[in-house]
Amino acid sequence: MGGMIETLLRGNRKFRGEYAADERDFLERLASGGQSPDALYIGCSDSRVVPELLTSSSPGELFVLRNIANLVPVFNDPDSSVGAAIEYAVVHLHVPHIIVCGHYGCGGVKAALEGLDKERGLPSLFEWLSEVRAAAENVDPALEPETRWRRAVEESVVFQLGNLPTYPAVASALAAGKLRLHGWVYDLHTCSLSVYDVNKHAFVPASALIPGA
Numbered sequence: 147m148g149g150m151i152e153t154l155l156r157g158n159r160k161f162r163g164e165y166a167a168d169e170r171d172f173l174e175r176l177a178s179g180g181q182s183p184d185a186l187y188i189g190c191s192d193s194r195v196v197p198e199l200l201t202s203s204s205p206g207e208l209f210v211l212r213n214i215a216n217l218v219p220v221f222n223d224p225d226s227s228v229g230a231a232i233e234y235a236v237v238h239l240h241v242p243h244i245i246v247c248g249h250y251g252c253g254g255v256k257a258a259l260e261g262l263d264k265e266r267g268l269p270s271l272f273e274w275l276s277e278v279r280a281a282a283e284n285v286d287p288a289l290e291p292e293t294r295w296r297r298a299v300e301e302s303v304v305f306q307l308g309n310l311p312t313y314p315a316v317a318s319a320l321a322a323g324k325l326r327l328h329g330w331v332y333d334l335h336t337c338s339l340s341v342y343d344v345n346k347h348a349f350v351p352a353s354a355l356i357p358g359a
């Protein structure tokens with residue numbers, strides 16, 4: 147067996163011996179009681195952006211969908227996996243919040259900014275990332291590359307938020323006042339979150355929004 151796979155399996159043994167042992171009653175209640183998560187979290191597949199870690203969340207709290215560059219294609223896209231997660235979370239689980247969380251340093255956004263020509267030999271990736279292009283085109287091409295990349299990450303989160311209400315399940319929950327949408331960006335260096343402020347049309351530090359931060 148490969149060394150890495152053995153490490154992962156040993157990791158599960160460690161998890162059972164430590165976290166799962168300490169939280170035995172909580173995990174048993176979750177296992178038999180079913181899930182009732184507080185939010186649908188749509189984030190990037192990037193291995194460095196781990197939703198439960200960066201929000202100190204426990205099992206059962208976040209219903210998570212991760213894909214390359216945290217995209218939400220418009221309703222009726224041929225890829226139904228995002229729509230399936232949205233419909234399940236909103237209609238069956240009644241989540242009161244949907245969070246779209248991007249991150250600075252996102253390779254998917256960078257590839258879209260650079261024109262995707264490198265990905266032509268990878269048809270699925272090419273097709274998927276073409277969803278980022280519209281957001282990338284909204285960013286001033288005269289900006290210095292690093293700033294342009296950061297702006298494109300932010301702009302893409304705003305775009306995905308805008309696509310959410312194209313799903314009838316989201317539109318009706320919003321109209322009923324049962325759902326709120328949130329745009330976040332995570333910074334890999336500082337480990338902090340920025341939050342989209344609709345009125346300012348800008349991302350503000352999360353620390354500005356929480357008492358005692």
Ligand SMILES: [Zn+2]
Binds near residue numbers: 190192216253254
């Ligand atoms: Zn990413």
